[in-house]
Amino acid sequence: MNRLGIELPGLKLKNPIMPASGCFGFGREFSQLYDLSKLGAIMIKATTLTSRFGNPTPRVAETSGGMLNAIGLQNPGLKKVMDEELPWLEQYDVPIIANVAGSMTEDYVEVAKQISTAPNVHALELNISCPNVKTGGIAFGTAPEIAKELTSRVKEVSSAPVYVKLSPNVANIVEMAQAVEEGGADGLTMINTLLGMRLDLKTGRPILANKSGGLSGPAIKPVSIRMIYEVSQKVGIPIIGMGGVQTAQDVIEYFYAGASAVAVGTANFVDPFICPSIIDELPSLLDEIGVNHISDLTGRSWKTDDQKAYHRA
């Protein structure tokens, strides 16, 4: 039995570890370092209807235990992703989760409709939470009714299950999660980055050209754990957890909180081999904890003994 195998809507994963969107490009760079087939899945960079250049530089700033970024969804656009990036990824035995972004509902709908037909796209991740774009993005991710409406519009056209990526920049994360569940979401991915800012000590001005950016890395892990803990008890759809995952131990903590799979983001920049390392470490950690299958850990922080974990491969 594969102790790490997980089955989620649209996704049959050989292990629950995947690089998070925006931290892995379209995989080409990391493919020079290791075999991408080792990964549970790949969440590719956000794709918009037309190409986007993104924000001016500087686009990143370091913080204690984290980083701020304001890339601004730079990507080559739907056509190029469909014609070049996704076919290139087909050489690897790994399901793709396509991150769908836009400025208005029609953009999301069109991107979702087309990209979900790609043979290796097994699920969509609806990006309603990017803090770095002026229109769309977070505007959709902070109002429950708008998020619900967008989710249902995308669900109508998508050939693949739809996961909605939640923003932590809200007062009530449970309300957001329930809204998109009502909208028909097949799963949640959480959390996106937290809005943050850094100022230059010499000039007194913001370091990022965009002024503010999205905070990621180990600094945000406690926020993410708390939100997954709260949301997973209130929804019936699975959660792919992310936000500051650096080690196999972090992965276990995410499962305890209520995640059914885990994405690794910023840590890929610090250690580009982090995903395969974590995958290799997990089985011995399961031995230490004394469980047979990783999915037995989902929601352990709040579940009673007779409740079962989500899906098992």
Add this chain to the structure above:
Amino acid sequence: MIKQEKMTITCQREIAASIYELTLEGQLVDQMVEPGQFVHLRVSEGIDPLLRRPISISKIHSDRQAFTMIYRAEGKGTQLLSEKQIGDKVDVLGPLGHGFPIEKNMKGKKALLVGGGIGVPPLYELSHRLLEGDMDVVHVLGFQNESSAFYIDQFSQLGDTYAASVDGTVGTKGFVTNILDQLKFDFDVLYACGPTPMLKALEERFRDKRAYLSLEQRMGCGIGACFACVCAVKDDPEQSAYRKVCSDGPVFPIGEVVL
């Protein structure tokens, strides 16, 4: 090929005010092929600072599987790096990026190498390589002042070397451009690395010449995945083309990208 290795420090010394020369030993050196490439260093085992530090390679010692880099200890990360001792290990990812191209059949031709501050180090390996190709090299190096100046003697051993400093305490008073304007060198190819204003000044003067500029930019991953260090391309009417400094550069032909 990009590798990750914990390399061993064999030399660490301060060669000017806050400027350190660090030599690391390990198999990763076998992958270093071009002058002007860089490495991405993890300076802490912990999470503060979290990200790696990109630092250029200043000399490759292939015969003893070692390389030297010269860096300025100014922020938290480089300060931590400067505190490491001989025998300590450093987590190195590299070699990264595309360095200075060395053109073929340039025997007897003249190369002008212009460096500013912490942009000087990658020119050192480059100068050696150009000399191996029997080119003539001239160096013009700019520093803030005498106490932050380094390697002038080492460059002098390779070819004519001119220095400038902002306060005039070493070489000509002023910037590298003062020397260039004064001496009006005749050259076949220009290579430069330094602060953006210096590169812009060179671009203004030599846009029609054969020239290569090495850029600096804040980076996330160093391998081209995070899109942090993107710069725009010149002559791009749609304004959608870009280059990544880490993986397409850091060296670009003059006039290719917007400085």
